[in-house]
Amino acid sequence: MLCELVQRQGGLARANRPEGAPLDRRSFVMCALASGVALGELAMPAVASPSSLSSQSGPQAQSDAQFVVEAKFYDKLQNKKIKCKLCPRECNVGDKERGYCGVRENRGGVYYTLVHSRVCAAHIDPIEKKPLFHYLPGTVAFSIATAGCNVNCKFCQNWDISQSRPEQIPADYAPPQRIAALARQNNCPTIAYTYSEPVVFSEFLMDTADAGHEAGVRSIVVSNGYIQQDALKQAYGKMDAVKIDLKSFTESYYEKVVTGQLKPVLDTLVTLRKMGKWTEIVYLVVPTLNDSDTEFRGLAQWVKANLGADVPLHFTQFHPEYLLKNLPITPVPTLERAKAIADAEGLHYVYIGNVPGHPAQNTYCPQCRKMLVERLGFTASSLLIRKDGTCPFCRHQIPGIWHV
Amino acid sequence: MTDLRSATRRDFLRHCLAGAVALGAGRRPEAQQPPLAAKSRVVVAHDPLLRGTGSSVDASRIQVLLDRAMFALFSHDRSIDTPLAAWRRVVSPGDRIGLKANTLGGRGIASNLALIEAICERLQQAGIKAGDIVVWDRDSQEMERAGFKLSVGGNRVQCYGTDRVNYEDDLSAYGSVGSRLSRILTRYTDLLINVPVLKDHDGAGVTIALKNMYGVIHNPNKYHPNGCDPYVADLNMLPEIRSRMRLTICDATTAMYEGGPAFKPEHSWQCNSLLVSQDPVALDATGWRMIERKRAEMDLKTLEAEQRSPRYIMTAADREHRLGNCDPSRIEVVEINAAV
Numbered sequence: 001m002l003c004e005l006v007q008r009q010g011g012l013a014r015a016n017r018p019e020g021a022p023l024d025r026r027s028f029v030m031c032a033l034a035s036g037v038a039l040g041e042l043a044m045p046a047v048a049s050p051s052s053l054s055s056q057s058g059p060q061a062q063s064d065a066q067f068v069v070e071a072k073f074y075d076k077l078q079n080k081k082i083k084c085k086l087c088p089r090e091c092n093v094g095d096k097e098r099g100y101c102g103v104r105e106n107r108g109g110v111y112y113t114l115v116h117s118r119v120c121a122a123h124i125d126p127i128e129k130k131p132l133f134h135y136l137p138g139t140v141a142f143s144i145a146t147a148g149c150n151v152n153c154k155f156c157q158n159w160d161i162s163q164s165r166p167e168q169i170p171a172d173y174a175p176p177q178r179i180a181a182l183a184r185q186n187n188c189p190t191i192a193y194t195y196s197e198p199v200v201f202s203e204f205l206m207d208t209a210d211a212g213h214e215a216g217v218r219s220i221v222v223s224n225g226y227i228q229q230d231a232l233k234q235a236y237g238k239m240d241a242v243k244i245d246l247k248s249f250t251e252s253y254y255e256k257v258v259t260g261q262l263k264p265v266l267d268t269l270v271t272l273r274k275m276g277k278w279t280e281i282v283y284l285v286v287p288t289l290n291d292s293d294t295e296f297r298g299l300a301q302w303v304k305a306n307l308g309a310d311v312p313l314h315f316t317q318f319h320p321e322y323l324l325k326n327l328p329i330t331p332v333p334t335l336e337r338a339k340a341i342a343d344a345e346g347l348h349y350v351y352i353g354n355v356p357g358h359p360a361q362n363t364y365c366p367q368c369r370k371m372l373v374e375r376l377g378f379t380a381s382s383l384l385i386r387k388d389g390t391c392p393f394c395r396h397q398i399p400g401i402w403h404v
Numbered sequence: 405m406t407d408l409r410s411a412t413r414r415d416f417l418r419h420c421l422a423g424a425v426a427l428g429a430g431r432r433p434e435a436q437q438p439p440l441a442a443k444s445r446v447v448v449a450h451d452p453l454l455r456g457t458g459s460s461v462d463a464s465r466i467q468v469l470l471d472r473a474m475f476a477l478f479s480h481d482r483s484i485d486t487p488l489a490a491w492r493r494v495v496s497p498g499d500r501i502g503l504k505a506n507t508l509g510g511r512g513i514a515s516n517l518a519l520i521e522a523i524c525e526r527l528q529q530a531g532i533k534a535g536d537i538v539v540w541d542r543d544s545q546e547m548e549r550a551g552f553k554l555s556v557g558g559n560r561v562q563c564y565g566t567d568r569v570n571y572e573d574d575l576s577a578y579g580s581v582g583s584r585l586s587r588i589l590t591r592y593t594d595l596l597i598n599v600p601v602l603k604d605h606d607g608a609g610v611t612i613a614l615k616n617m618y619g620v621i622h623n624p625n626k627y628h629p630n631g632c633d634p635y636v637a638d639l640n641m642l643p644e645i646r647s648r649m650r651l652t653i654c655d656a657t658t659a660m661y662e663g664g665p666a667f668k669p670e671h672s673w674q675c676n677s678l679l680v681s682q683d684p685v686a687l688d689a690t691g692w693r694m695i696e697r698k699r700a701e702m703d704l705k706t707l708e709a710e711q712r713s714p715r716y717i718m719t720a721a722d723r724e725h726r727l728g729n730c731d732p733s734r735i736e737v738v739e740i741n742a743a744v
Contacts, residue, residue: 100625101625165625
């Protein structure tokens with residue numbers, strides 16, 4: 001079964017982690033509890049039984065053909081070369097070579113995605129884990145990923161799938177209609193494209209979003225936002241909500257730590273705003289690298305000026321992982337300083353993430369200051385916002401999509 | 405007022421970061437690096453009659469060409485009086501030898517099978533058990549497409565791709581590179597003989613010995629920006645690779661001066677040569693010059709004029725890496741003609 005994939009690759013714990021930051025022992029337990037509750041309530045057997053393939057030590061032999069579909073965003077060049085137009089990297093790819101993402105290959109001058117319907121991780125997550133705090137709180141998302149990523153963040157928590165080629169990790173054939181059916185069958189109002197980088201499986205994402213909408217299931221994406229404008233409009237135009245990891249507010253950080261660029265990500269956020277997509281931003285605070293007052297202030301000012309004060313901004317805690325193992329966990333006071341600065345700049349919904357039990361995980365009315373959504377781990381334990389999206393105490397309109 | 409205490413802590417963390425981002429785990433202190441030879445020898449062995457009257461490489465002639473190249477490589481050593489003695493200088497009985505082939509380009513431009521067989525033959529004569537030799541590349545299917553016959557288990561020479569045994573779970577890191585290494589390298593070989601091909605590369609300029617190590621890691625796609633510089637050099641610094649590398653035998657029987665790395669028959673030529681060296685940097689520098697000569701002969705611009713000169717070769721020779729010599733004054737090119 002599809003949901004066995006996570007266990008088969010030994011990635012259950014990894015896939016259970018929150019987006020954007022790894023977990024410490026305590027928060028892992030919280031996360032497991034949250035997922036367990038969610039799964040228990042839904043009587044979900046899907047993730048329980050170990051796969052018969054779990055004893056395989058190496059990647060399974062896979063038929064390549066079923067996953068290979070011509071890519072949507074590229075230009076053909078002379079001598080069987082192509083220029084990829086999916087992300088700002090614009091890889092020039094020769095015959096038999098792949099782009100930086102490792103999941104798109106030039107075969108005789110035609111560019112192909114190798115990961116259509118090639119699902120390497122699947123799980124049912126609380127939507128708060130993405131995190132999306134203002135979008136259908138208390139619901140679960142049928143969350144999927146393929147291999148590959150178009151950047152190489154030195155702190156990546158899911159590097160074993162994001163930085164691998166598709167043939168190097170086990171995956172199942174899970175076409176869009178199958179995903180949509182599974183989501184519906186398991187009472188998930190949304191399909192989430194997450195864990196690795198959905199930009200690189202845009203074709204699969206688009207087809208699955210269409211299949212989901214036909215089945216009455218919405219789509220959300222957790223992305224780095226490093227995508228070209230045309231691809232963004234086409235692919236994320238099919239999304240119902242978006243979470244963007246804005247990894248820093250300096251180009252130098254993007255260059256050195258992310259292997260990408262800041263400007264296209266900011267452009268993505270502005271375009272999403274113009275498209276009317278519900279968008280939330282996560283900023284992973286890495287000690288000494290992107291934790292200065294200047295950066296926090298610049299970020300908050302930019303968000304307010306370009307996206308508005310109502311866009312939720314999550315400052316999340318960094319944990320040592322992948323290639324950044326010799327920096328400490330982000331101190332909670334640093335996260336609180338970031339929030340204080342963003343609050344002072346006038347943002348209305350600034351959260352602290354990956355610190356279970358912190359009061360800044362809850363949603364408060366910016367007008368009457370009353371708590372409207374209480375969160376415990378990755379579950380919304382109480383939701384007081386009215387059906388019409390207003391505060392029950394002062395009738396202030398709280399932005400977001402609160403009820404299915 | 406400056407908070408000296410917090411500034412110090414911040415500086416400390418920044419220092420940590422420099423190591424982290426630079427992946428300091430694999431970085432060696434300069435003093436521990438092996439001494440660099442004052443001059444590196446590269447043998448360019450040529451046989452205009454390598455294919456006889458046909459188009460395929462003649463197995464017996466390439467064996468002779470290999471012998472002459474190996475003998476020439478160690479000819480400065482008076483104790484080496486036969487080609488086999490040269491091989492015994494490189495390997496010892498009990499060693500497990502990996503022959504890293506290059507099969508990406510398919511039959512047209514893969515490591516030549518007759519050459520591989522000739523190397524295996526001499527290794528066994530030098531005392532290596534057949535079962536201790538593994539001919540490998542990253543993918544078994546690619547190897548088969550290039551004409552290799554897979555062989556796993558038993559006392560025969562082994563032949564398979566990393567897909568059969570996977571990559572290590574843990575990362576190996578140096579400088580800009582953090583990768584999972586093929587278990588063939590880390591678990592089944594003590595010494596590495598690199599058997600690349602000589603060809604143009606649209607991004608890196610050329611791909612010869614150093615870049616052939618991209619076939620050892622799980623994420624080569626991450627290391628193609630900026631003409632693969634400094635990634636190629638950093639990759640070759642990984643202790644698991646550097647400590648095993650003994651010899652490069654570059655197959656230049658068929659070479660490509662343009663359009664690589666995929667095979668383009670219109671841009672290939674029958675070079676009928678082998679390049680042999682224990683210094684992969686010197687060998688790459690020499691191969692690069694051969695490709696430039698051919699490009700000039702074909703009225704093509706230099707790689708530098710096309711803004712794709714292989715800068716990574718110079719990086720591999722710089723003070724940080726010291727993987728070999730690339731300065732022509734420090735390379736002794738020994739040219740031999742096996743037909744004479």
